[in-house]
Amino acid sequence: MTGLLELHDVSLSFKGVRALNALSFSVAKGEICALIGPNGAGKSSLLNVINGVYRADAGDIVFDGLRFEAIHPQKTAHLGIGRTFQHNALFRRLSVRENVLAGLSRHGNASFLENIFRLGRDGAERLGFLARAERTMSFLGLDHHAGKIVSTLPYGLQKRVDLARALVAGPKLLLLDEPMAGMNQEEKGAMSRVIREVNRVFGSTVVLIEHDVGIVLNLASHVVVLDYGRKLADGAPDEVRKNPDVIAAYLGMVH
Ligand SMILES: Nc1ncnc2c1ncn2[C@@H]1O[C@H](COP(=O)(O)OP(=O)(O)OP(=O)(O)O)[C@@H](O)[C@H]1O
Incomplete structure (x- = not known):
């Protein structure tokens, strides 16, 4: 096979x-x-x-x-290989955008926290990641929710955020x-x-x-x-x- x-x-x-x-x-x-x-x-x-x-x-x-x-x-x-979880493993107190960015944390030089708090060693990387996150959120209809805290969203949208996080790295x-x-x-x-x-x-x-x-x-x-x-x-x-x-x-x- x-x-x-x-x-x-x-x-x-x-x-x-x-x-x-x-x-x-x-x-x-x-x-x-x-x-x-x-x-x-x-x-x-x-x-x-x-x-x-x-x-x-x-x-x-x-x-x-x-x-x-x-x-x-x-x-x-x-x-x-991207993955979502049976019980969303999202950062519930962070925004949709920050959760989607977390999907790129294994793909860059700067750490996830550096990217989130804009302390990134690599500004170009952070901007590139942000652009990818925006494109993915827009594709999944999450752009209007980008700044919202995940725990405030209905369950169906949270599942979509989980998918966006898995998808953002392509x-x-x-x-x-x-x-x-x-x-x-x-x-x-x-x-x-x-x-x-x-x-x-x-x-x-x-x-x-x-x-x-x-x-x-x-x-x-x-x-x-x-x-x-x-x-x-x-x-x-x-x-x-x-x-x-x-x-x-x-x-x-x-x-
Ligand atoms: N971490 C673990 N420790 C011990 N046993 C486990 C563990 N993970 C799974 N199992 C056992 O392995 C078997 C397969 O479990 P698994 O969760 O993969 O099934 P599943 O088909 O995904 O079930 P479900 O539809 O309920 O999610 C079950 O008997 C389960 O109890």
Whole structure:
């Protein structure tokens, strides 16, 4: 298999709990790939292995031609992997703009705090970063909220800020951990359109976790189904929808 992202027999355990069990699949450049599966299936663990938060016990990962068994999150950011989190890991007392700038902190010479407090060693870098942050906020419809403190924003907008922070560095691969969690159908529809636009305009390949199967089957071009850390199905949405194992284990039980 050749893809922008390839997993080869990746396994991960936590004190006897097999979170990932010899998992292999490939994500082609330009795809929107959805990971689905019941609670505890290993979806978040998988994202954590890909971006270096966890180290796999076995197997390896190939990203953009580079093979690794373990990697530091800083290195994955440099390689072009961006990430959002299931529970927003935003700086709640900072502004939208400052949070988006934080997405560039691993990409410059000056530290995040130096940039925020304008003490940057590198003024040109700070101006370049600000311009990128403004472009990203504008693309995601956050420009009118740039100066607002994140904790004052509605939840749906906070999820969008999290996406802007992951997107600002122009990642080749975006890992989105439940970007629509806690949203109503209208908000989910809006977020789906945003993700499609990000994929189309920025060209970022997307791997996302989402529990709403209806949304997934409409948004994704590729679906991987996990169950107890194993791969249950892997294919186009229409194939996965008809897979009897998936219907028995998962689709039959959820909305
Ligand atoms: N840091 C950890 N320490 C111990 N066990 C963990 C840890 N992270 C995950 N696990 C366990 O690994 C398994 C897979 O968990 P994971 O969170 O990856 O599943 P998930 O599919 O993302 O679930 P959910 O849909 O509920 O977020 C579960 O049994 C979980 O309890």
